Amino acid sequence: MPQLSPAGNEIVQRLGQRHGLSTDAVTHMLIAIHNGNGSMAQFNHPEFGGCGQWMRGGMTMVSDLFNYQLKSRVENICNDIANELANHQTSPFVGSFQSQSQGGQCQGSGNSQSQASGAMGSNNSLFIPDPDQNWWPEELGVPNATGAQNNVRYAYFPWNRRLAVKTGSDVWVYDTLDHQIGGFGQQQGGGSSITFTSQYGTVNLATLPVVSRNGVAAAAPSAAAPAASANNPSANNPSLSNPPADSDNGNMNRQQSAGNEDVLGTLERLGSLKEKGYISDQEFEEKKRDLLGRL
Template structure:
């Protein structure tokens, strides 16, 4: 059990005198309310009528159920203890956090709620505040099977202590509500968030034992693509030179003039025949 500081012992003594319970009974109830995160308590002490349960809002169950005077005193003590704990920095947790372990035989253990933290009521435990100090106070803590958790919702970080090492994970946009350790072959740690059940190994590792984690290897850039091969350009073929048929009019005109020259005796029959063959060859 966590030890009380001189200030914590003085508070227990004051409560004992004002509520009429022994310091042992008050100390028992102090830790019961602390374990209930300031909102409830499960206790078992002879001065409280044996086993019982208290919850903020008016619910109180005592073994001596018909002792209304005792009920009033216990209820008053619990409310005052809850107020004292609420005023201690980093003592009570505002979030809901549960962790459980499961084995092949179905065994299960759950832990939740507050821890002594930096409160002036308790002597610091060397095992407390094991996470990096720059993360500040956790939103929730838990532990099982020699594995400890501390969730920092504001910083979006999760610290896990296992095997003597402290791992810090980036929780991304997960709102973590609890953990479960699956035991046996293929054991793994999973957590619950608004997305359901997720494996812890899916979170990016930020650091281990205070040393930044190596960045994930970056895939090499794709080699630049070779420029496309130039496509052969095709120019439309030049239109064919106009055939002789395009000059038929000139040929026929020349033949007419040649015939006139022959009729006038200017060219001989041989010259006419030779020139006529030349002109017809152009067609």
């Protein structure tokens, strides 16, 4: 959670007095709007009627749909906070992922996901600088979008087809192949598997080849990781372990297994394209026969 600077605390006190709100409520909304790149917020606080959404110049939603007084109060405080954020912004906002998770009824409550944080890639004098702000490998440059979900952080670099994922103290770098990533999701419980959305629909993070872990190149970056979760994105991933040298037969078996996974992954993507009407049933069947012949 971002920590307020002295200037941030002063503004929270002033806005709280102006709008008759507690400092906790104003701080909550300040962080929510900062996470929304200064123009939107998803919030959950009792002084704002619980769950709600705000978008600058757009629609404001509160849990009590017909409480117009509450809606006006939310709009007023959000507009004031957005103006203060803009006045204290010291670098442009980086784009943010839209992230969702299952397991909570409201954004920001329980185990559910707070909105992906664009604030991670920007500087604002209302907050104390995060020493771990640029946590991804330096050679990747500046990300096009950043995000956070529970204990996982994301940074996307589409121009060099790279995705950095941080879990705990570990930083993983994935090859995004031809995916155009637009958001992330995390299934709560049962391993907390990580998925992302692209032009192919919802895809498991484990299908992307691992390039490196903590700056150390993976042994076989072309092989997709068979499992990934919020707690251990390398679970059961042979490319991130350090096994003894295998025989030629062992290498051939691994290469054949990786090839089979590529074929099955391609079939899944073709099935998604057929469901969306991009290819015909006949085209799908012809391609399927060709791919299955490679197994």
